Amino acid sequence: SQTIHQWPATLVQPVGSPLSLECTVEGTSNPNLYWYRQAAGRGLQLLFYSVGIGQISSEVPQNLSASRPQDRQFILSSKKLLLSDSGFYLCAWSVYSVGAGELFFGEGSRLTVL
Amino acid sequence: KQEVTQIPAALSVPEGENLVLNCSFTDSAIYNLQWFRQDPGKGLTSLLLIQSSQREQTSGRLNASLDKSSGRSTLYIAASQPGDSATYLCAARGGGSNYKLTFGKGTLLTVNP
Numbered sequence: 431s432q433t434i435h436q437w438p439a440t441l442v443q444p445v446g447s448p449l450s451l452e453c454t455v456e457g458t459s460n461p462n463l464y465w466y467r468q469a470a471g472r473g474l475q476l477l478f479y480s481v482g483i484g485q486i487s488s489e490v491p492q493n494l495s496a497s498r499p500q501d502r503q504f505i506l507s508s509k510k511l512l513l514s515d516s517g518f519y520l521c522a523w524s525v526y527s528v529g530a531g532e533l534f535f536g537e538g539s540r541l542t543v544l
Numbered sequence: 545k546q547e548v549t550q551i552p553a554a555l556s557v558p559e560g561e562n563l564v565l566n567c568s569f570t571d572s573a574i575y576n577l578q579w580f581r582q583d584p585g586k587g588l589t590s591l592l593l594i595q596s597s598q599r600e601q602t603s604g605r606l607n608a609s610l611d612k613s614s615g616r617s618t619l620y621i622a623a624s625q626p627g628d629s630a631t632y633l634c635a636a637r638g639g640g641s642n643y644k645l646t647f648g649k650g651t652l653l654t655v656n657p
Contacts (some may be wrong), residue, residue: 436587474633474647489644520587533578533635533645535588 432457436521436536443543449494449508451539453521456502461523462531463504465496468518468538477519480504516543546571548636550648557624558656565619565651567634572612575638578645579608579619582631592619596638624655 436453443449455461465477476489478496486496493512497505504521519539524531547570557563567577576595580588592601592608594617600609607620617634631652635645 471649473649474635476644479644522588532576532590532593533637534590535580537587538585540585 432523432534434521434523434534434536436539438539439537440540441542443511443541445513445543446510449506449511449515449541451506451519451521451541453504453506453536454502455504455523458502458523458525460501461525463498463502464522464524464533465504465506466520466522466535468520469516474520478506511541511543513543516541546574546636546638546646548634548646548648550632550634550651552651553649554652554654556654556656559624559626561624561655562620562622563624563653565621565632565634565653567617567619567648569615569617569636569646571636571638572615573638574612574636576636577608577610577617578635578637579606579617580633580635582633582650584630588633591632621653624653626655626657629653629655 433456463480466474467477468474478488480486480498483498494508521536522533524533549568551566578593579591581591582588594601594608594610605622610617631650633650635647637645
């Protein structure tokens with residue numbers, strides 16, 4: 431069966447520090463991968479998605495970047511965190527298919543920037 | 545641009561009651577619609593996926609329906625239990641993009657024992 435792992439679960443970072451959140455999927459090949467952010471009162475916002483190694487699409491201009499160095503690994507990064515980067519970050523995957531795939535989420539990473 | 549709305553934002557019911565959660569979307573050209581459950585501080589758990597060609601899907605006490613022409617989906621929960629307490633989100637895929645889901649803000653359900 432397929433599983434998705436996301437870490438760290440919780441982190442507190444000072445403004446201006448770097449960020450790296452990692453997500454890996456097991457039990458499937460060539461998945462579509464996604465990073466979402468969930469902020470209070472704003473719902474889920476798609477940040478990045480990837481349909482293959484090295485292929486990243488950004489949905490929202492921001493202080494964050496994403497990379498996909500391996501087929502089932504997706505990394506969310508920042509060089510210098512802002513207060514507004516605080517939130518709950520969720521990685522997700524779906525089967526590589528046009529439109530029809532069910533989306534599965536990881537457990538999330540709660541980031542607090544102080 | 546697809547917009548998804550969920551009403552009500554919060555719902556409190558006594559245990560054993562049957563209930564309906566509503567989801568509406570503005571662009572009917574969707575590939576599918578997915579319902580999720582989220583417990584506090586946790587990720588989203590997929591409950592049901594309805595393809596655009598389907599009218600409903602069932603899993604245990606849950607039944608989700610889809611009416612593309614009216615831009616509506618409902619999640620029916622039978623014989624609610626305290627363990628059903630969570631936030632329920634719906635998300636529509638399509639309406640301009642093959643890869644994105646547009647989420648509603650969710651309905652916070654509380655089932656009182």
